[in-house]
Amino acid sequence: QITLKESGPTLVKPTQTLTLTCTFSGFSLSTDGVGVGWIRQPPGKALEWLAITYWDDDKRYSPSLKSRLTITKDTSKNQVVLTMTNMDPVDTATYYCAHSPVATGTCWFDPWGQGTLVTVSS
Amino acid sequence: SYELTQPPSVSVSPGQTARITCSGVPLPKQYVYWYQQKPGQAPVLVIYQDTERPSGIPDRFSGSSSGTTVTLTISGVQAEDEADYYCQSPDSSGTYVVFGGGTKLTVL
Numbered sequence: 703q704i705t706l707k708e709s710g711p712t713l714v715k716p717t718q719t720l721t722l723t724c725t726f727s728g729f730s731l732s733t734d735g736v737g738v739g740w741i742r743q744p745p746g747k748a749l750e751w752l753a754i755t756y757w758d759d760d761k762r763y764s765p766s767l768k769s770r771l772t773i774t775k776d777t778s779k780n781q782v783v784l785t786m787t788n789m790d791p792v793d794t795a796t797y798y799c800a801h802s803p804v805a806t807g808t809c810w811f812d813p814w815g816q817g818t819l820v821t822v823s824s
Numbered sequence: 825s826y827e828l829t830q831p832p833s834v835s836v837s838p839g840q841t842a843r844i845t846c847s848g849v850p851l852p853k854q855y856v857y858w859y860q861q862k863p864g865q866a867p868v869l870v871i872y873q874d875t876e877r878p879s880g881i882p883d884r885f886s887g888s889s890s891g892t893t894v895t896l897t898i899s900g901v902q903a904e905d906e907a908d909y910y911c912q913s914p915d916s917s918g919t920y921v922v923f924g925g926g927t928k929l930t931v932l
Binding site: 739741748749750751754762763764765798807808809810811812813814815816817 | 854855857859861866867868869872873878910912914918919920921922923924925926
């Protein structure tokens with residue numbers, strides 16, 4: 703059974719850097735084709751993809767947020783970390799991490815973590 | 825970049841068929857995925873690679889594709905199907921991921 707759980711601060715101040723950790727079990731990020739992605743959802747709004755890291759350390763970022771995002775993995779700890787710099791109140795959202803199954807030339811997410819709400823406010 | 829367009833809302837009565845469209849799929853055609861999200865819960869995959877249903881998803885959920893539009897069909901809608909539904913696809917090169925704006929399904 704694959705499970706993922708997000709952890710990190712629930713409140714950050716504007717201009718600060720957000721660091722979120724995704725801790726997972728039930729799969730290995732050293733398995734060919736596997737990835738872990740981050741997706742966020744502002745309150746009452748749609749899902750927005752942020753980034754993904756793959757078993758081979760390939761990393762992809764949302765073009766609109768690329769300059770602010772860094773995704774890293776620690777295979778030995780079964781963790782993926784997302785950092786987002788220069789946080790703004792518009793970044794207030796529930797942040798999800800999700801498992802990306804083995805696939806060639808495509809990408810999807812199953813299952814997802816429960817999500818963690820991050821509020822940006824002074 | 826590109827956008828996936830979904831209708832903001834769809835309403836059906838119990839037992840009827842709901843169809844939710846997702847247009848703007850990039851060419852060359854990429855696979856589309858569908859997620860169901862109930863209030864306060866994380867999204868759940870209900871259709872992958874346009875038409876495939878994960879284990880545990882009721883067979884009343886189905887997917888189809890025609891050109892650059894894909895459709896999620898829920899046959900015999902039940903009250904428990906009331907949720908937001910999102911389509912998702914990689915871009916044409918598989919470099920990044922886009923979600924549609926979501927469709928709120930209301931069961932009358």
